[in-house]
Amino acid sequence: MGFFDKIKKAVLGEKPAEEKINNLPLEAVKEEEVEVVVEETVTEEVTETEVVSEPIEVKEEAPVKEEAPVVVPEQVQPEPKEEPTKQEETVEKYDKGLEKSRKTFGQFMNNLFSNFRVVDDEFFEELEESLISADVGFETAMRISDELQEEVKLKNVKKQEDVQNTIIEKLVEIYQAEGVEEDNTLNMQTDGPTIILFVGVNGVGKTTSIGKLAYRYKQEGKKVLLAAADTFRAGAIDQLVVWGERAGVDVVKHSAGSDPAAVVYDAVEKTKAEGYDVLLVDTAGRLQNKVNLMKELEKMKRVIEREYPSAPHEVLLVVDATTGQNAMIQAKEFKDTTQVTGIVLSKLDGTAKGGMVLAIRNELHLPVKLVGLGERITDLENFDPNQFVYGLFKDLMAMYEN
DSSP states (O other), X not given: OOHXXXXXXXXXXXXXXHHHHHXXXXXXXXXXXXXXXXXXXXXXXXXXXXXXXXXXXXXXXXXXXXXXXXXXXXXXXXXXXXXXXXXXXXXHHHHHHTHHHHHHHHHHHHHHHHHOSSOSHHHHHHHHHHHHHTTSOHHHHHHHHHHHHHHHHHHTOOSHHHHHHXXXXXXXXXXXXXXXXXXXXXXXXSSSOEEEEEEOOTTSSHHHHHHHHHHHHHHTTOOEEEEEOOTTOHHHHHHHHHHHHHHTOEEEOOOTTSOHHHHHHHHHHXXXXXXXXXXXXXXXXXXXXXXXXXXXXXXXHHHHHHHOTTOOOEEEEEEEGGGTHHHHHHHHHHHHHXXXXXXXXXXXXXXXXXXXXXXXXXXXXXXEEEEEOSSSTTOEEEOOHHHHHHHHHHHHHHHHHO
């Protein structure tokens, strides 16, 4: 089984033959022709009978016509519509969310091979530029180009389709190799509350991601609390309150301009006193003033650690996928400023720059933990490497197989 087949099996699974038959559309099932049987009506003859007693006048009644029994054809009932499984819903979300990025990769491959008929130095230069424009990152682009050159020489690859297939294979191999020891799951606690800090610049979808995650945990039956510790902007507090109402969870807030650590202190006390399962903390995104930002985050961490020494259990950096390389620059800055444990990639459905996940893995070595795949409150998904690879390279895999 090839590596593409393994990914497809992990994402789609294998359906038995019977299930495939049962899932045929109703139009494909023909009704059986049923013969309608009509019995002949038999009319009995009435004969005269000798009567010993007084004669009785017998009136001849009209024969009763019996209705012929009709065999009604058995109705073919439509199969009850099955609700899509969680896996099927996730596959669909990734498929739609990565549609633009998938087209970008397909276009860059088509453009690359329409301009070049010979695999030479100029071809590899163009390959590097195309990969960088697809936001896979400079280092990743150089690595793929170098490894491809070695592969071409080693295997004496000359045909266009062989070179194309090797590029796809290298993209997937590098992606998978970087994630061998990567843990994409959130560090949820079983013996106490889970406390998660969210960091990121303004406008990247940080507060929205918090609201969506809060809604998910609320639906799972967890008691969730939000802390509006981005006191630098009054709008940020109001926005989190609105998301708290949508998700049906409580929000701890102070007035704009107050000490963020004081908000966190009150939120931690409320978490402990009232038995909350999850505390999600929104923080300010003043990346332009690193010193103040770092001091604020350190102060908040100290407040949390007094009550829960192992917390915060995650520090999630939210980056906007639509900004491409700018998101990479932000990720590097925040990684240098604070101890980021994972990435939340928002607005992935609205970008053609999904290749940046390759760059995050290859250059920053940070795990992507959550991805935004739509605008609905339910459209924040756990990051699934197999789903991502399949959603991003599905069309190219089909080209590879053919």
